[in-house]
Amino acid sequence: MPLAETPNVIAALPELFLALIVMVSVVLGVFQKGGANEINVKVFRVVFWLSTISITLTAFLLILYAGERTVTFAGLFLSDTYSVFCKILILTGSVITLVIARQFLERHEMARFEYPIIITIATLGMLMMVSANDLISLNLSLELWSLSLYIIAAIRRDDIRSSESGLKYFVLGALASGLFLYGASLIYGFSGTTNFDELSKIFSASTDAKIGLGIIFGITFIIAGLAFKIAAVPFHMWTPDVYEGAPTPVTAFFAVAPKIAALALLIRVMVGPFGDLWAHWQQIIVFLSIASMLLGAFGAIKQYNIKRLMAYSSIGHIGYALIGLANGNEAGVRAVLIYLAIYLVMNIGCFACILAMRKDDRMVENIESLAGLGKSHPLLAAAMAIFMFSMAGIPPMAGFFGKLYIFLAAIENELYLLAIIGVLTSVVASFYYLRIIRIIYFDDIDEPLDKPIDKEIGIVTTFAGLAVLFFFLYPGYLVTKAATAAASLFSG
Amino acid sequence: MIDALIFYMFACTCVASAVLVITVRNPVHSVLFLILAFFNAAGLFVLLGAEFLAMILVVVYVGAVAVLFMFVVMMLDINFVQLRQGFLEYLPIGGLVGLILLVELITVLGSWVVKPISGTNDTLHTMGSISNTHALGHLIYTHYVYLFQASGIILLVAMIGAIVLTHRNREGVKRQTINDQLRRNPSNSVELRKVEPGKGI
Known part of the structure; x- marks a missing residue:
C-alpha cells in the first residue's frame, strides 16, 4: 500500500515545534523528584526557561519561514502574512508576561513547573486559532486555548478567589463554546462545508435573497461565542471577576495575548468566509462595539481595585478595536492591527507596574496604595504615568495613534456614530486613567511600596515605556507591517 | 432469507435482553443482559455492513461495561451469600445466555465467511x-x-x-520502596530474644 502524501508541514513548523516542546517539558517536569519546595522551584526554573526560550525561538522560526499564503493539512491550516503578524504579537505577549511572572510565582509558592507548560499550551492554542482555516480546526484550537486558560485561572487552588474565578470562567466559557458550536453546526448544515475558502466561495456567489435565515443565525451565534472570548459587552460579565480573582501574573497574561488572539480570530472569521455578508453582521459588531466602549468607560469609574479597573479598561479597548472590524475593509483591519500592537505594549507595561505593587512582600491591588509612588519610585511612577496617558489616548503617546487610525478608518467609511461615541467615551475613560496619575503624584504617602522592584519588571517597564513614549518618531514600520498583513487577509 | 432470519434473531434477542436489563431484580444479571444487548446490536451493525461500528461497540461498550460490572459489584451492597444460594437455580439462565452468545458469534463469523458483504442494503457500500x-x-x-x-x-x-x-502530596502515606525492601536483611529486622519459660517479654 502506498504511503499517504505528507502534508506541507513547513507552514505549521512553529506550532509543531511548540507542541514538541510542551511534551518534552511535561516529561522533564514529571520525572523530577518533587517534594521539598526548593526542589520544586529548581524544576520550575528549568521548565520555565525552557518554555521562555522555546516561545522566543518559535517567533524566530515564524519569521524565518514566513512566506506566501500556504494552505496545508487538507485545507485545515492556513499561514499568511496576517497570521504571522498576529502570531508575533501573541508570542511577544506570552513570553513577556511569562518572564515578568517568575519572581512573583516563586515568592508566592506558586512555582510549579505546570505553570509555564500551561502558558505554552495556551500559546500553542492561540497560534493554531489564528491559523485556522476551517470551523473544525477553529473549534479545536479554541478549546485548547480556553481549557488552558481555565486551568491557569484556578492555578492557586488553595485561594478561594482564584478557584472561584477559574470556575466562573469555566462555566461561562463552556456556555460560550456551546453557542459557538451551535452556530458552526448551523453554518455547516446550511452551506454543506466547514472550510473557510469554500464558505467564502459560496457566499460570494450567492445573492442576498439566497442567504437563508439559518446562515444569519449561525453567524450570530458564532459572533456571540467569540465575543465572549474577547469579552465584548454583553458577553463581558466574567471579565472583572476573573481578572480580580486570578493571580496577577495570570491576569497580565489574560489581558494581553488571549485578547489579541481572539480578536484576530474574530477578524479572520468575519472577513474571511463571511466577508461577503458584511451587510448582515456589521450591525452586530457595531452594537458590540458601542456597548463595550460605553461600559468600559463608565464601569471603571467606581472601581478601586486596579485589576478590576484594568478589566473594564480592556473591555473598552476591545470596543475601540471592534470599530475597525465594523468597517469590514482593509483600512479598518489595518487600524485594528496597529491598535492591537500598541495595546499589547501598553498593557504589558501596565501589568508589569501592577506586579511591582508590593507592600511587605504582599501584593496590594487597591489603587489608593499607589499614593506617593512619584516620590518613592520616580521611575516606576513615570512609566505608569506614560502607560496611563497612552491608554487614555493623549498625544504624543502610542495609544493616541492607535485610536487615531481607528477613528480615521471609521470616518472614511462614514461610520460617524461609532467615531463620535469612541471619542466621547475616551474622554470619559481618561477620567479614571488620570485619577491614577493624580494618586501617584499628588497624594500623600502613607506607606511606600517595597523596594527594589524585580529586575525583569524593571527592564520590561523601561522598554515598554520608551516604546510607548517614542512611538510617534517612527510609526512607519508598524503601519507598513499592519498594512501588508491586512492586505493579505483581503487578497486570500 | 437467511439474512432476514439472522436479522430477526439479533433484533429479537436485542429487544428481549434490553427489556430484561430493566426488569430483572439482580443488578449483576442486569449488567449481563446489557452485555448481551450490546453483542446483538453489534450483530445488527455487521448486517448493515458497518463492521467498524460493530467492533467499536464490542470493544468499547462491552469493555467498559465489564468495568461497570466491577463497580456495581464493589459499590452496591449485594448479599453474595444470598446470591450464591441460588447459584444452581440461575445456572440454566446463565448457561442459556452463554449459549445464545456462542451461537450468535458463530453465525456472525459463519455468515461473514459465506457472504462477505452481507446485509440487504447494498447501497451503503x-x-x-x-x-x-x-x-x-x-x-x-x-x-x-x-x-x-x-x-x-x-x-x-x-x-x-x-x-x-x-x-x-499527602503526608504520612505509606509507599512501597523496593530499594528499602531489598536492603532489609535478618540482622537489622529480626531480633532474637531468649524467652524464659513461663514468662513474657
Whole structure:
C-alpha cells in the first residue's frame, strides 16, 4: 500500500515545534523528584526557561519561514502574512508576561513547573486559532486555548478567589463554546462545508435573497461565542471577576495575548468566509462595539481595585478595536492591527507596574496604595504615568495613534456614530486613567511600596515605556507591517 | 432469507435482553443482559455492513461495561451469600445466555465467511472496494491528521489540568520502596530474644 502524501508541514513548523516542546517539558517536569519546595522551584526554573526560550525561538522560526499564503493539512491550516503578524504579537505577549511572572510565582509558592507548560499550551492554542482555516480546526484550537486558560485561572487552588474565578470562567466559557458550536453546526448544515475558502466561495456567489435565515443565525451565534472570548459587552460579565480573582501574573497574561488572539480570530472569521455578508453582521459588531466602549468607560469609574479597573479598561479597548472590524475593509483591519500592537505594549507595561505593587512582600491591588509612588519610585511612577496617558489616548503617546487610525478608518467609511461615541467615551475613560496619575503624584504617602522592584519588571517597564513614549518618531514600520498583513487577509 | 432470519434473531434477542436489563431484580444479571444487548446490536451493525461500528461497540461498550460490572459489584451492597444460594437455580439462565452468545458469534463469523458483504442494503457500500474501517482510518489519520493531533493535545491539557488542580502530596502515606525492601536483611529486622519459660517479654 502506498504511503499517504505528507502534508506541507513547513507552514505549521512553529506550532509543531511548540507542541514538541510542551511534551518534552511535561516529561522533564514529571520525572523530577518533587517534594521539598526548593526542589520544586529548581524544576520550575528549568521548565520555565525552557518554555521562555522555546516561545522566543518559535517567533524566530515564524519569521524565518514566513512566506506566501500556504494552505496545508487538507485545507485545515492556513499561514499568511496576517497570521504571522498576529502570531508575533501573541508570542511577544506570552513570553513577556511569562518572564515578568517568575519572581512573583516563586515568592508566592506558586512555582510549579505546570505553570509555564500551561502558558505554552495556551500559546500553542492561540497560534493554531489564528491559523485556522476551517470551523473544525477553529473549534479545536479554541478549546485548547480556553481549557488552558481555565486551568491557569484556578492555578492557586488553595485561594478561594482564584478557584472561584477559574470556575466562573469555566462555566461561562463552556456556555460560550456551546453557542459557538451551535452556530458552526448551523453554518455547516446550511452551506454543506466547514472550510473557510469554500464558505467564502459560496457566499460570494450567492445573492442576498439566497442567504437563508439559518446562515444569519449561525453567524450570530458564532459572533456571540467569540465575543465572549474577547469579552465584548454583553458577553463581558466574567471579565472583572476573573481578572480580580486570578493571580496577577495570570491576569497580565489574560489581558494581553488571549485578547489579541481572539480578536484576530474574530477578524479572520468575519472577513474571511463571511466577508461577503458584511451587510448582515456589521450591525452586530457595531452594537458590540458601542456597548463595550460605553461600559468600559463608565464601569471603571467606581472601581478601586486596579485589576478590576484594568478589566473594564480592556473591555473598552476591545470596543475601540471592534470599530475597525465594523468597517469590514482593509483600512479598518489595518487600524485594528496597529491598535492591537500598541495595546499589547501598553498593557504589558501596565501589568508589569501592577506586579511591582508590593507592600511587605504582599501584593496590594487597591489603587489608593499607589499614593506617593512619584516620590518613592520616580521611575516606576513615570512609566505608569506614560502607560496611563497612552491608554487614555493623549498625544504624543502610542495609544493616541492607535485610536487615531481607528477613528480615521471609521470616518472614511462614514461610520460617524461609532467615531463620535469612541471619542466621547475616551474622554470619559481618561477620567479614571488620570485619577491614577493624580494618586501617584499628588497624594500623600502613607506607606511606600517595597523596594527594589524585580529586575525583569524593571527592564520590561523601561522598554515598554520608551516604546510607548517614542512611538510617534517612527510609526512607519508598524503601519507598513499592519498594512501588508491586512492586505493579505483581503487578497486570500 | 437467511439474512432476514439472522436479522430477526439479533433484533429479537436485542429487544428481549434490553427489556430484561430493566426488569430483572439482580443488578449483576442486569449488567449481563446489557452485555448481551450490546453483542446483538453489534450483530445488527455487521448486517448493515458497518463492521467498524460493530467492533467499536464490542470493544468499547462491552469493555467498559465489564468495568461497570466491577463497580456495581464493589459499590452496591449485594448479599453474595444470598446470591450464591441460588447459584444452581440461575445456572440454566446463565448457561442459556452463554449459549445464545456462542451461537450468535458463530453465525456472525459463519455468515461473514459465506457472504462477505452481507446485509440487504447494498447501497451503503459506496466506497467500492475500501472497507469502512479503511475509509475511517484514512479520514482520521490522514485527511484529518491535524485535528487528530490537536484533539490529542486537548486531552493532554485536560489531564495536566486535572492533576494540577487536584493532586496533592499527602503526608504520612505509606509507599512501597523496593530499594528499602531489598536492603532489609535478618540482622537489622529480626531480633532474637531468649524467652524464659513461663514468662513474657
